[in-house]
Amino acid sequence: MTSRLMTRRKFLKIAGLTIAVLITPSGYKLLSAKEMEKKTSEAFVPNIWLQIMTSDEINIFVNKSEMGQGVYTSLPMIIAEELDADWKQIRLKVAPASDEYKDPVWGSQATGGSTSIRHMTEPLRKAGAAAREMLIKAASEILGVPQSECETHMGEVVHTKSSKRIKYSGLVQKASLLAVPQNPSLKREETFKLIGTSLPRIDIPDKVQGAAVFGMDVFIPDMLYAVMARPYAYGSKITSFDEQAALHIEGVTHVINFNDKIAVCADKPDLAWKGKAVLRVKWSNGTSPNLDNGLLEKQFLKSLDNHGIKAREEGEVSTALSHAWKKIESTYLLPYLSHATMEPMNCTAHVRKDRCEIWVPTQNQTGALQVVKKETGLRPDKIKINTTYLGGGFGRRFETDVVEEAVKISKVVGRPVKLIWTREEDMQNDFYRPANCSRISGGIDKAGNLTAWSHKIVCPSIFARIFPGMVKDGIDPAAVEGLKNMEYEIPNIFVEYVRVDTPVPVGFWRSVGSSHNAFTVESFIDELADLAQRDPLEFRLSLLNKNQRAKKVLEVAAEKAGWSKPLSKGEGRGIAQHLSFDSYVAQVAEVSVNKDKSIKVSRVICAVDCGRIINPAIITAQMESGIIMGLSAALKESVAFSKGGVQTSNFHDYDLMRISEVPDIEVHILKSNEKSGGIGEPGLPPIAPAVANAVFKATGARLRNLPMTL
Amino acid sequence: MISLLVNGKRYKLDITPDVPLLWVIREHLKLAGTKYGCGIGMCGCCTIHINGKAKRSCQITVGQAKGKKITTIEGLSASHPLKKAWVEEQVPQCGYCQPGQIMQAAELLAEHRNPSDEKIMKTMEGNLCRCGTYPHIKRAIKLAAQGGKK
Ligand code: FES
Numbered sequence: 001m002t003s004r005l006m007t008r009r010k011f012l013k014i015a016g017l018t019i020a021v022l023i024t025p026s027g028y029k030l031l032s033a034k035e036m037e038k039k040t041s042e043a044f045v046p047n048i049w050l051q052i053m054t055s056d057e058i059n060i061f062v063n064k065s066e067m068g069q070g071v072y073t074s075l076p077m078i079i080a081e082e083l084d085a086d087w088k089q090i091r092l093k094v095a096p097a098s099d100e101y102k103d104p105v106w107g108s109q110a111t112g113g114s115t116s117i118r119h120m121t122e123p124l125r126k127a128g129a130a131a132r133e134m135l136i137k138a139a140s141e142i143l144g145v146p147q148s149e150c151e152t153h154m155g156e157v158v159h160t161k162s163s164k165r166i167k168y169s170g171l172v173q174k175a176s177l178l179a180v181p182q183n184p185s186l187k188r189e190e191t192f193k194l195i196g197t198s199l200p201r202i203d204i205p206d207k208v209q210g211a212a213v214f215g216m217d218v219f220i221p222d223m224l225y226a227v228m229a230r231p232y233a234y235g236s237k238i239t240s241f242d243e244q245a246a247l248h249i250e251g252v253t254h255v256i257n258f259n260d261k262i263a264v265c266a267d268k269p270d271l272a273w274k275g276k277a278v279l280r281v282k283w284s285n286g287t288s289p290n291l292d293n294g295l296l297e298k299q300f301l302k303s304l305d306n307h308g309i310k311a312r313e314e315g316e317v318s319t320a321l322s323h324a325w326k327k328i329e330s331t332y333l334l335p336y337l338s339h340a341t342m343e344p345m346n347c348t349a350h351v352r353k354d355r356c357e358i359w360v361p362t363q364n365q366t367g368a369l370q371v372v373k374k375e376t377g378l379r380p381d382k383i384k385i386n387t388t389y390l391g392g393g394f395g396r397r398f399e400t401d402v403v404e405e406a407v408k409i410s411k412v413v414g415r416p417v418k419l420i421w422t423r424e425e426d427m428q429n430d431f432y433r434p435a436n437c438s439r440i441s442g443g444i445d446k447a448g449n450l451t452a453w454s455h456k457i458v459c460p461s462i463f464a465r466i467f468p469g470m471v472k473d474g475i476d477p478a479a480v481e482g483l484k485n486m487e488y489e490i491p492n493i494f495v496e497y498v499r500v501d502t503p504v505p506v507g508f509w510r511s512v513g514s515s516h517n518a519f520t521v522e523s524f525i526d527e528l529a530d531l532a533q534r535d536p537l538e539f540r541l542s543l544l545n546k547n548q549r550a551k552k553v554l555e556v557a558a559e560k561a562g563w564s565k566p567l568s569k570g571e572g573r574g575i576a577q578h579l580s581f582d583s584y585v586a587q588v589a590e591v592s593v594n595k596d597k598s599i600k601v602s603r604v605i606c607a608v609d610c611g612r613i614i615n616p617a618i619i620t621a622q623m624e625s626g627i628i629m630g631l632s633a634a635l636k637e638s639v640a641f642s643k644g645g646v647q648t649s650n651f652h653d654y655d656l657m658r659i660s661e662v663p664d665i666e667v668h669i670l671k672s673n674e675k676s677g678g679i680g681e682p683g684l685p686p687i688a689p690a691v692a693n694a695v696f697k698a699t700g701a702r703l704r705n706l707p708m709t710l
Numbered sequence: 711m712i713s714l715l716v717n718g719k720r721y722k723l724d725i726t727p728d729v730p731l732l733w734v735i736r737e738h739l740k741l742a743g744t745k746y747g748c749g750i751g752m753c754g755c756c757t758i759h760i761n762g763k764a765k766r767s768c769q770i771t772v773g774q775a776k777g778k779k780i781t782t783i784e785g786l787s788a789s790h791p792l793k794k795a796w797v798e799e800q801v802p803q804c805g806y807c808q809p810g811q812i813m814q815a816a817e818l819l820a821e822h823r824n825p826s827d828e829k830i831m832k833t834m835e836g837n838l839c840r841c842g843t844y845p846h847i848k849r850a851i852k853l854a855a856q857g858g859k860k
């Protein structure tokens with residue numbers, strides 16, 4: 001594992017056909033290995049995606065992290081399709097962190113925002129198609145027949161007239177000397193053999209045998225384990241601790257004081273924790289000792305009275321509201337949420353004088369590389385980042401805090417170090433989904449038409465910390481996601497943003513702003529439908545005349561659910577739709593409310609239009625996954641704060657949805673010719689409002705706070 | 711010295727008896743298929759079999775496991791009907807909770823040839839899955855119970 005980094009030169013010398021894609025301001029440029037060598041001095045570095053080996057194996061480099069969303073299967077499917085490869089030839093290669101593997105749209109190597117398919121489809125198809133054309137050309141020259149008489153099929157070029165066939169492996173040497181076609185013709189959709197099929201996932205057999213290597217499962221020779229003692233309260237520092245007591249534990253090798261935390265290293269993790277247990281650290285008071293749930297709630301609600309920054313304005317909302325026949329105003333409040341990835345944070349690092357190697361379950365290779373560079377002062381080509389399987393990501397693993405810690409520790413001890421966070425540390429040191437509240441006013445005219453919508457959202461800024469450059473005019477793009485681009489056709493609409501800063505760090509959490517804004521928008525639309533005494537489905541459809549895709553998913557979900565079928569007393573059916581990451585999703589939830597006021601969700605029907613379908617089984621799984629995580633948040637999850645820190649500590653006080661609580665879920669994928677949309681996140685946003693709307697139908701109670709309680 | 715019998719293999723370890731079995735299996739024996747999720751018995755990621763019974767290895771010390779027959783995901787036959795059903799139904803997403811899920815389900819099937827839905831829920835309730843693979847888990851258990859035939 002610790003083998004020396006493969007140099008670029010060596011990589012390019014491998015016998016076989018390598019196709020790289022260079023992205024330039026004027027578009028994609030396709031390159032062979034030979035051409036790449038010449039290009040090394042250019043500012044743009046080509047991405048290497050595909051290598052056909054003389055051994056008949058086809059290496060496909062995946063630059064995205066596998067965290068359950070299926071990219072290790074769906075991305076290779078795209079190349080294999082264009083290449084007409086035999087799926088059995090495909091060897092998945094996890095790309096190291098380097099410029100060669102940056103996402104061509106982002107210019108960085110990271111996985112998030114449900115972008116993998118959206119950003120990678122075009123370059124991957126081109127790379128596959130170019131290689132295929134080169135293989136055909138090579139075969140036609142070898143056989144002395146015109147190219148037009150040659151076809152590709154399952155990893156071979158076939159001369160149709162003579163039925164002569166040559167395997168790709170027998171062609172690569174010749175093909176690699178050819179010029180790479182710049183505009184290879186892409187396959188027509190009707191001829192797809194892989195795209196659109198539920199090909200089994202590449203990663204599943206290992207995951208079933210317990211053989212998949214997650215970050216936690218990395219073992220490096222001579223490795224130490226590191227654990228961390230952390231303060232409870234935000235901003236609290238160490239005043240004293242008993243270093244000797246820890247060092248007296250047999251097997252404990254190092255105690256490192258970082259001022260606001262202490263690392264303990266040992267031969268085995270149990271010994272490191274024993275050492276941590278006897279440190280007897282005294283901590284200073286935090287910077288916000290009074291921070292607790294009550295204080296936070298007050299701060300959010302009070303901020304609703306502040307003036308916001310205008311994020312959207314159409315028409316004259318205040319005039320429209322004052323002229324409205326009927327109007328309502330509602331306030332919604334949503335909590336901080338934890339990512340609670342099943343695999344707690346961890347990172348293994350080996351820092352040496354002249355190089356450094358990292359093994360980490362990360363969504364952010366570029367970020368990890370930058371952190372290592374900063375901590376070690378090493379050049380990027382001396383740093384190797386190995387991405388392991390991720391035991392869940394959901395945005396948490398976009399952060400590089402754990403990488404920084406592991407590198408710092410390894411630097412001090414001069415040995416490889418596996419840093420393991422406990423679940424408690426993971427829960428209490430998250431970058432949470434921001435709490436937020438919205439005050440929304442809406443008005444209808446006498447005919448029951450929605451005429452005005454005024455929306456103020458109070459929300460901490462995620463981007464201010466992570467991508468400050470993307471905060472334009474003081475508006476956090478995540479905070480107004482789904483509001484700024486809310487699709488209902490309303491003549492007068494006003495959206496304003498109030499930024500609120502608290503000591504609680506916030507970060508990307510599956511579906512980000514849509515995770516809360518879908519709830520407020522889709523609940524309030526229902527409130528307005530009720531005010532207008534109109535059916536919630538019909539009311540929504542009437543506001544989506546120019547938006548056929550949103551309309552269609554609503555119609556399909558409603559039809560499959562039997563929208564107008566009567567339900568028993570105590571039962572209710574609710575609907576919601578939301579566009580996020582270029583995919584349209586509508587969901588109908590059926591709930592029953594028991595005498596003890598507990599809410600049981602019995603059935604969810606989901607309709608999704610995510611454009612062109614790559615792998616329907618993966619789409620279905622991601623919809624289910626989003627629905628279940630969304631339900632978990634809507635019904636159960638809320639991070640608690642007290643005495644200046646995070647009180648929530650483990651699954652006993654932050655429980656997730658369990659198998660016995662999961663409804664029957666039905667997913668319907670709509671056929672579509674649009675570009676592929678994301679699928680990792682869009683399944684989540686509509687479920688909370690669909691359930692709240694169903695509870696309203698069942699009980700008449702409108703739940704405006706999450707998690708829901710009656 | 712503590713002697714452990716894991717997946718039919720005998721190990722001798724120089725270790726104090728109070729260490730949770732989970733960490734011994736994972737970091738001492740390097741059988742990393744058994745996962746750490748919470749350490750307090752609330753997630754089921756660490757589920758193994760002790761004398762054929764599904765147990766949370768984070769809640770048992772290595773001392774308590776002495777002399778008992780321990781089976782981990784690596785020791786469950788590679789062609790176990792549940793492992794096959796798990797592939798057939800494409801259950802795992804991130805995959806982290808899955809060894810624990812399979813070990814829990816294996817005990818269920820060993821004791822009930824055709825468990826009811828209710829029984830499946832009750833038995834599997836202690837195993838969390840943040841990715842929400844529950845609908846697939848249900849289907850895979852049923853498939854395995856039916857001898858792999860749909
Ligand atoms: S790690 Fe043992 S139950 Fe969670």
Ligand code: FES
Pocket residue numbers: 068342391392802803804805806807808838839840841842843
């Ligand atoms: S598959 Fe990811 S936690 Fe279960």
